[in-house]
Amino acid sequence: MNLRLFIVAGLLMHCVFLASIFDIYFTSPLVHGMTPHYNPLPPPAKRLVLFVADGLRADSLYEIEEDGSPRAPYLRNVIEEKGCWGISHTRVPTESRPGHVALIAGFYEDVSAVAKGWKENPVEFDSVFNESKYTWSWGSPDILPMFAKGASGDHVYTYCYTAEKEDFGAEDATVLDTWVFDSVKNFFYAARSNQTMFSKVNEEKVILFLHLLGIDTNGHAHRPNSREYKDNIRKVDDGIKEIVSLLEDFYGNDGKTAFIVTSDHGMTDWGSHGAGHPSETLTPLIAWGAGLNYPQSVTSQAFEDNFLKEWKLENRKRVDVNQADIAPLMASLIGVPFPLNSVGILPLEYLNNSVHFKAESMFTNAVQILEQFTVKMAQKRESTLSFLFTPFKLLSDSEQTDVLRKARSYIQQGKYNDAISLCKTLIILALEGLSYYHTYDRLFLGISIAMGFVGWTSYVILLIIKTHTNLMRTVQNNKASSVFAYGFSAVGIFIAFFLLIQACPWTYYIYCLLPVPVWYAVVREFPVIQDLIKLLLTFPLHQSIGFLFICALGIEILVFSFFYRSTLTVGLIIFAGWPVITQLWAQAKITAVSWTLLCWLLAMFPLMPVVGREPNISLVTAAGLLILLISISSLPSLWKSKNKNVHRKDLAILLFQMLSIALSTYVVNTTHSSLQHKQGLPVINQIVSWTILASSLVVPLLSPTFLFQRLLSILLSLMSTYLLLSTGYEALFPLVLSGLMFAWINMEQEALQYYGLSLKPKLAILNFSYSTDITQFRQLHLDDTRRSFFFVFFIVTAFFGTGNIASVNSFDPASVYCFLTVFSPFMMGGLLMLKVIIPFVLVSCAFEAVQVTTQLSSKSLFLIVLVISDIMALHFFFLVKDYGSWLDIGTSISHFVLVMSFTIFMMLLNGLAQLLTTKRIELWGVTKYHAT
Template sequence: MDRKSEYQDIEQDSEQTEDIKQDGKNQSMKSLDIESNFVVNHQELVKRQKKQNKFLWMTIGFAALFHLIFLFSVFDVYIQSWRPLGMQPIQPLNKNNFAKRVVIFQYDGGRADIIYGLKNKSYETEIGKPRVPIIHNRIKEGKANFGILYAMVPTESRVCVQNMMGGYQEDMTAILSGWASHETLKYDRLFNYVKAGFFFGPELLHDIFESQRCSSCVRLDDYPDSAINYNDHKQASTFDKLVYQKVTRLFNNGQLEKNDTPNKLLKEYVTLKEDQEKLQSDQLIIYMTWIASDAIGPAFKPPNKEYHLSIGNTAKLIEKVEKKIKKYYKDDGETVFILLSDHGMADNGAHGDGNPQNTFTPFVIWGSSIKPAEDEMDPQNPETHDDYSKKWDLTIKKRVDINQNQVPSLISILLGIPIPTNNEGILPLHLLDANELQKAYALIQNAYQLQVTYDKIQELVEHKQNWFFKEYKYSPSQVLYNLSQLKQQVDKLVKDTDNGKNLSAQQTEEVKKIISDTYIQLENIKNGTVYLKLYQKQILQAVVGSGYASFMLLCLVAIFRYNNTSQENEAEIIKQNNVPIYKNFCLIIIILFGLFSLFYLNLTDSKPLYYLYFGLPLYFLYQFYKQRQFLNQGWDFGILKCIGSYILIALAGQCLMYSFYERQFIGYNFIAVSIFSLIYSKYCFGSISKTTLIWSVLCLLISIFPIFPPISIANDTWYAIGFVAITITLFYFSFYYFNQELETSVKIMTILTLYCGSMSLYLRTVESSTVPYFVFGINWAILFSLIGSVVFLNLHKNSDSNLRLYSLVVIMFNLALLFGISYDILFYLIFALLLKAWIEHEKEISVIFSKEYKIVPYHFYFLFKFILLMNISFFGIQDLVSLGSFNYESVTRFVVNLNFLVTLALMVFNLTLPFLCGSSAFIIICKSAYQKLNSVGLFIISLIYAEIMTIDFFFMVKTEGSWETKGSSVARFVLSSMLVFLYTLLFFIAHYLFKSTKIQSA
């Protein structure tokens, strides 16, 4: 009997078939089964293969949907959003105000080291003098206290300023609605309690400074944020002059200074009388936002001339304003001045993460009832200064740091108004120049305010949990009782000592003990609030964790069922599992647990999403239980080798996971892969082939990039080198290597690289405001044409897979040249060469498995390399766990004014093309080197690695520590989940693009 078997990928138009010729006559089409080599009818085989395809694609679809749904679990488990409203404010306990008015100068986007620092640039006059003289003067005169104000990120204006005005920081669930939303913000803030207030700044912050209790009490003198050109430092600086003119006009009877030309945005002054009445009021706040530094920083970068000069120019305006205010009030000693920043700015112009450059901002306060900074005992070896602040020439005074959410309680106590009810910060008592009893009253008022919030949150949680609620050991009622006892002690001391004027040594110790006990109650309130916010943490952790684990097991079943199992064995296993319900113990347990879950979720008034959290793991576990015996159809070697293989797979998943924590780990992984490839080739073939050697060398080359720091500053030299290297490479392949085989459209795109690279270099050497708008129009036209090339790539007449992949690489190079700023161009070049070497390397290795018709451990290693390539395309040149590390200069080829949504869309698309090229290389390898296996089934292996990473990230989310610690831990989980969705989407696109291509078998 003469038999020929031709195996092709089941996703191609032709299926596995076998022509059987016997005695010169054609028999009906039959196929040799992969596992047991028995002959089955062709129709049954086709039916099984269709069922196989349907099941595998459903598994991938489930993966995308499952990760998209469970993406929100991190917010429900770790970041419950509680913002109780309608609470009664606590009235001040001190009878007298410490000050009549507070004046706030806010440097928008001002970094502490640059604002505190000394002039040290060649373009600055008076080298060695303070960049902001008013700060150094007030501190060295012994009038001001100073330190670092730790910004609460994400550092968009709304979040930071809202935290300074209300002490309330939105949790990370706010990213679902947008940080900079212009809708009215439902939280309490300082301006709700002042008798009068003024705000000068951009329209973006309008809602934060209006009073919800007295609309006529606060004047909002703003200007449209849309008028700011973030790439024109000259134009941006005029907005600080505009604020100065508005303030000058307020304190100068509606008149500007002589010879001062009014800004075109300066509106007519029509409320002079009412404003003058406000200025004479007590409990007054005047807030000024100086935006030039924030408008200039993203485009021109904080280390550069434009940013430094804007800081200095604004400092001159602030000093003039301080003099005018003092003169207006005849220096009555009833004013408190505060100079601060809402956030800092990293060297690359971003400010959205926990980088110290973004969170270390200045805080200088002087005036009525403010305790000046204490002297350092030894200025040469200061106790409170580190290397960061020793450069400021302020080591003669002690540095005192506070958190951003401590500002509202301080201002409230100074003005004698209620602390905002949503405030989360604790009063920085050490900044007050008052007697001990006044300090005790102030701290107890703060504790009462926080206790009311604690009590309200418990009321909401208890109402929701019903029977399942258990009170924290220090309940709100117990804390309230303790605070009442402390207040009574203070009241008694006030009576006995004539309002604290005649405190004895023993009474002083009593007050200190009261203050210490109040801090203990504040700690109890904090712990109790955290307990309530994470009330369902343990049960949700278990449910969500089991969801990821059960789906990973289901993926393993899917792989082994349709790749390592014969049709006969499959039918036998399915028949064994078809038992009556009353004998199916596992099914009964799942049903009972499902009923209990419904009862629990209904009784606790849970969100609809919780039903999916509980329901999907039950479904996955039941499906796994039904098909668990397919795992026995996996690898047919001994139990110890099986266990060892699974351990290695888990370790590989851990190696991929650590890449999200340290980019350098990706480089180490590639070094290990390079060395292992050489050893494996030598072991299997007796020598190291040229293909393996090229692959290993390229692995070593690309491992360099993640070991380098993320690109933060543009470098024209590196960009030019990369531009030349890409141009030479593309022209060689397009006009020599492929030449006649290549389509004209790809050759045109090759020539287009000359424009993309040259224009990018040109745009970096000139101010964007001088560039004709048609240039940006051409760049957008090129961008959309490249997107269209990807969309219509499948319509091209050329069906060769290598040429189609090369077309994608040319598109990627054009985009890289448009978005690139430094040696990232070289990275994309090496990445593209690595993909080509990977395809050839896998074809060579696949010869070893040419007789294998099932999944073996090496295929997991193959998928490990695939995920590793995807990770390095994402983290190779940027630490993109935080979007704050993204360099906004990358999008200045397309926009003049930075727009968050446009910037984000451009960034995501730029990151997508390398992913698509990697997915396309994966498809080519599956259909050429491993054509006897199902490419969809192989891809599911990558989902197993994704589950290992995602489970790790889910249980490693932090709820304590700095924002950088908490935010990064959440970002890693979210990023891992989103990458699964992106992998799936791009695999589907690549599968479609290469469905009808001709792929040469290994």
């Protein structure tokens, strides 16, 4: 197969494999076509006020100060004197958008919708705001519009501040909350003199939503244990007290206002969120006012955590809920229909009303969730052949009718508690049924993808054997090939017809038909398979088993490192002994010692904390000084150049890169100093940072293409950007990694001589631009498998050396403060990805150098890398699960997505590494190089 055609096919295949996981696990849970349902009894409240303190942890609000005083005195008084309280348990991902959707719409948004942005409403969903008579909301432009845009009619009003106010480097982020409180005050002051507005706010079924972002912003900028974060909580407590007083005065203490205070997500000690740590998933919930319970005294409470004594709330009944349960609670309080897509279960313990009202509310809740179940079941039945359809057995059509009839009968007979119990059982069954139909096609699709995976990997292995080894191949039998073609065509037509009569989505055609051409390509190489089997039979059985065992062990180590970063440390320590095992120690002692020491040094990084560390700019400065020393040490080689024209050009490039390193070090120090003193990001620092970033992508292409000169130029340019994105010890990581890469290149040349494969010229005169000469290439050797494994291991180390899944889901904004401090999720995310990519680029460029020194085409080694990566991806595909904790589910899916992204990314990275190493921009005319 043509190389370009193979790369395109490989990219398409892996994009399909990656996309499949979203169709299997991340499809939208929403269904449409339901009828709104509401409690027929009069509601206890005319209006509801929802305060959402973005990023507020439960323990941060409830805990007592060192002097014994409450951090939020007003809300503490509410818990003890006026209302009920508990913890709202959120689900992963703990981000603002899915948190608010769960609170206000009552369902857990699928990840694909979250990925489409903060400001849009990518799917139409119902919400409590949409069902209200009027909703007024104040706060962030990233949250409020998505509920207004999806609302029917013109009754959801938003008042947002500008995005520029969301500045992590601002002197005082509490101004975000102050703006909200002041805007609400001004709104009600104006309503007194505006008859139209006055009549609207006095209507029934009114919601006031205050989104308070200051706590989240201060948490990101200063950490939740900081004075700024805690002071912001006090500001919010004071603001809530003022708003409650204002509303009670405005409405004349009519007792028809319900208040709810909660949060969309929490925050880790290091100022991030997105994963499933308890500090992120435990959020406060305080409710009081019309229709809500008063404090209930208890003598003991059974909770797994020990928070009650720590918070000194063991005598006040704590009622925990799932975050989605808050939506039906709000709907019940003001008498609006439950959100159509809600999966929340009404928390009755928060209601202060008659048992009759509670029974009717639970009945409404059950009917609303059951209707989603029936619509979902009908959709699946219509798209499945009748003899293949397997209904959810625990809740048949007749049983649904019987339970509803029985529950209604209980209510009519006054057996309210029996009705409530029956409705809860029905809700639980309906939710199980929703999950059953939501995952109905999962096994079918999973088998199709797995077959495609195995087929593709088998084809790549056969391609390696056919084109890059000395294995003798049998001549292709054209008659047999024709038979295979007709046979696979018939299978493809049958599958397509089967999908067509079931009206399956178009993506199903791709997933189910993809294995057909892949396996046809495998079967066409049947003669190669025969020759391979004959060859394997010539080897002793213990050697074959031993080789396969070592390969499997190596891949398992890579897989295990995704769960435990310390596995990388063990691997690097084993790598350190490579020269001793292979006797390379005696052949090149200095290189071997360097390799061993650098392996040990790099092995320290996976043992260091990933996140949760305080910024340590002195380590960033140390990294900058070390790279400057390395730059200075390379100056003598330029002075020795016989070509003075070359000397001047190369010297100018090197001096420019040294200047960039020095400026980066200076900018990092002055920026963090300025932010510590709350003076904001200096404009000149911002300009310098972006300039260095832009130049770092071009300057390496100006340097000579001699192997070590080009690699050094790439390191210096990328390090200048990496320093700007560093806050601590991670600034040293690329230095140590690059040192090990240089040692690896030297070791591979020595290994070639040891194995008697070739006698290479000196590394000093090797040139990347000459590496495409096909006459120099050799066939693959068994030891090339080890080289490819080293590359994959170093790529995984490049990612997990200082990071993990959680650090990608929820990054530390401090890393991008040299570039911007105003909240911009996509820009910040892009800079974070650049920081993650830089170590990848360093490893990939080193791998290109290894291919030059070992006289291999880039295609041959890369194919082995592809096989290793795909086997890992297939391993993670089988580890994906939809049971257990939400963190376990999310982690298993993230691992598969990450490995698949690695595979796709490495295909693109291979091209980028070739560009960075082999191409040169001539600004001063064509230069003829001579060996020095």
